[in-house]
Amino acid sequence: MSYCCEFIRRFKTICTVLLCIIITKLSDFQPFAYAGGLYDSQTDLVRFGERDYDAYSGRWMAKDPIGFRSKSTNIYLYTISDPINWIDPIGLSELVYDRSSGQLEIWPDNGMGPPQIFPAGNNAINPTGDPLTPESYGPAPNGTYPMGDIIETGLDENSSFGTAFIPIILPANACGEQRTGIGLHAGRANRGGVNHPTRGCIRTNEAALRALRHDPPSRITIRE
Known part of the structure; x- marks a missing residue:
């Protein structure tokens, strides 16, 4: 009986520790970033499938897939590097x-x-x-x-x-x-x-x- 009680006590302790770790690291389990992209904690980039976005510079890391058909001469630009005040200038x-x-x-x-x-x-x-x-x-x-x-x-x-x-x-x-x-x-x-x-x-x-x-x-x- 004492063996079972000790096992249950230790099991509860382990569960409590794991729960604390999960709560502390909860942000790591929330991958969605601004505009619904997937945040990559290893690179600090936000992935949108076709290309990645760097929130620090306010720019895409790859060329716009539609090229100059967006009517913009800057195919790396996103919201004039100012997403707070502007919308995505995709020309539509x-x-x-x-x-x-x-x-x-x-x-x-x-x-x-x-x-x-x-x-x-x-x-x-x-x-x-x-x-x-x-x-x-x-x-x-x-x-x-x-x-x-x-x-x-x-x-x-x-x-x-x-x-x-x-x-x-x-x-x-x-x-x-x-x-x-x-x-x-x-x-x-x-x-x-x-x-x-x-x-x-x-x-x-x-x-x-x-x-x-x-x-x-x-x-x-x-x-x-």
Whole structure:
């Protein structure tokens, strides 16, 4: 009987010690790190399957698998090395321009909100011009369209286009003609800003362009 009691006492002691070790080292048994990656305590890297992330430098340790198709020239970058204040600049944000509210919404690629919202206008010099006819100078057409790469103009905020221009790729009309030169830009900050007339482009402000440099858009929806 005494042998059994001693065995039980020692067994309880061992279990207590093991439990203390488990509680003390509990963090080692929690592998999930920021954004759901798997933390590797041996390398201090966070594994995301395709590549590893270094939280100390704020950068990926391997190239972006989609290369320059992300519209970023830095294929190691993650959130401008500042994940507290920025989102992952993978170039898949989507825009919504709402005419009635005069607002441009920038939605991140995962569709989760709330979006960033900026003032915008589409005050075309020929309001009745056909939206799909070349050189009509009419407003941009309603619908959803792909967008091209950001083009830096080298100009200032008071110029006709502002500091950047992002093309909106419109379809051909019934005659097979395609209207080009339509896009999103800023400019004329000293002459009415977003309300200053354009030849059909959507005009926003420089704050919106700065946001889009961090997360370039893939398409835009234009609605009433």
